[in-house]
Amino acid sequence: MKLYHISISNLRRRKGKVVFLALGLVIGIATIVILLSVTQSMTRNIEERLDRFGANMVMVPRTENLSLSYGGITVGGVNYRTVEFDEARIGDIRRIKDNKNIGIIAPKVIGSTVINEKDVLLIGVDFESEFALKNWWRLDGDTPKAANDLLFGVVGAVALRVSRGDQVIIAGRTFDVAAILQRTGAPEDGVVIGDLHEIQGVLGKKGKISMVELAAFCRGCPISEIVLQIAEKFPDARVTALEQVVMAKMQSVEMFRSFSYGIAALVIFVGSLLVFVTMMGFVNERTREIGIFRAIGFRQGHVMQIILLEAMIVGFVAGLVGFLAGSIVARVVIPLVIQDGTPGGILSPSLGMISVLLGVSLSLMASLYPARKASRLDPSAALRAL
């Protein structure tokens, strides 16, 4: 017989009361698990959307000139002296400290040309990385594969009167119109896109890159840190992060997170109060029994151990049950409250461990005073009969 046998036997004998004791904690912990899971899922959802959104960094050559365009209107008199990167240097982006977070590197060469007697912006891209970056692009026609395949923006195609399957001549070279890019609402609608190296040749910019779009596939990775690291590698470049949209969304998630923590704290407080009141009831009910323990030589510390051990067991079980119940409810709730919400991370070991730790520590804290009170019971008053 050890002290824990007494705790376990008592809990087994008073199942109904133990269930009631654990209920407050189970509800509290389940609520926390649900709120945390929903918040996590919201964050993940936004990050996934961001990843789908495309480039979250743009690297352009640094220039002393100010941009003279606003809202799609370019004012004349701009110095068109262009500056470019050497293509060979682009690989250096993969050598930054946080290189594992760099997902897609999409270099581009940009220049103007004449097609069907009209000036048009010609962009050379690496089609593979470009399509990976802009996975929302929809094509009428075949995906460009050959070096002389071109992709026309829908506005550009109409203006230049070209359609899928046509051939166009640029700087004396013949290209096939492989596909028309469906309307995106973005600048791509009015441009002609071709293979990077082919277009470099057409524009007379062999081995030159005008700009690079980058996507960092990560959740909560330090975008601003990555920007700095790239800027260090490319002192002649201006690297900017497209964080505003994300920040706005993240702010609302943060607000929800704070709200969740507030609710969780309230629930925890009420749950702990319930444990405290029930434990006090337990102690009062067991006055005589505690008197017996004390009378046969149990120290105050032994009595405290018995009661705190009971609290620990109840807290452990309540933490586990609360975690499982919360996870199951979250699995049902998340798809209802978050558009495209996936209940990922459910039954995550770390959340389970936090739940159990929370259950045990709350139960212990709420039982500390009742246990202390029990241990200090005057044994003769407790027994009355003696």
Place this chain on the structure above:
Amino acid sequence: MERHFIEVHDIGKQYGSGETVVQAVSFMDFFIDDGEFLSVMGQSGSGKSTLLSIIGGLNRPTKGTVYVDTLDIYGLSSEQKADFRSEYLGIIFQSFQLVPYLTVLENVKLPMAITGIRSGDQKARALKILERVGLGDKVNRLPDQLSGGEQERVAIARAIVNDPPILLADEPTGNLDSETAEDIMGLLKSLNEEGKTVIMVTHNSDMCHYSGRTIFMKDGRMDGSRPSGWAHLQQGFIPPSAQHTVTPSARRQPKFSKPPI
């Protein structure tokens, strides 16, 4: 100075305060020797149970001192008193006071839960004692599945499992029929014959003949004492001061850090 195993010096105990003061025990002064079987007899409310709880270190007297094996038990801290009870006392409570959710075997093992005795040894010792009190076949029952006499036997088994030198019994036959009561008294007598000091509180004079001496109490005070074997029943009262003759044994080396007086 000659010391006795248990010395009760001029103790008094009052409950309440102001006009509602109840003097439960007063002017009690007597000694008990090692191996003695003492009955404390009196009517209900005479203060005998309070006296027993004071000797057991469970109820601090308002005045006076209690020495057990030269230890001033009310000079000990609360935790030291608990150690004292564990080491020196086996208490048989009125109404048995078994723990309802523990089996017979577990109730008997209860005092050993704080001793560091290995689990296997605990079980062997508890089973041996339960065999002795005639409950070897009911070790897995819960207390409410036993008769009153059987519960009393469990209470006795629990009291002696740690082999304490002193047994305190509070109305051990109070809830039993006469036949079972005689059995229980026989058991206490045999434990006394094995060397245990037994102090029994009772209001039943029929039970006193098992003890060597009886102290009478009335209204919280000693109302005399006498040898209580049947052969001595006709003898007159002997004043308490005439009782002390036996040399203390100092049979145990106490664990307490506080030096004895």
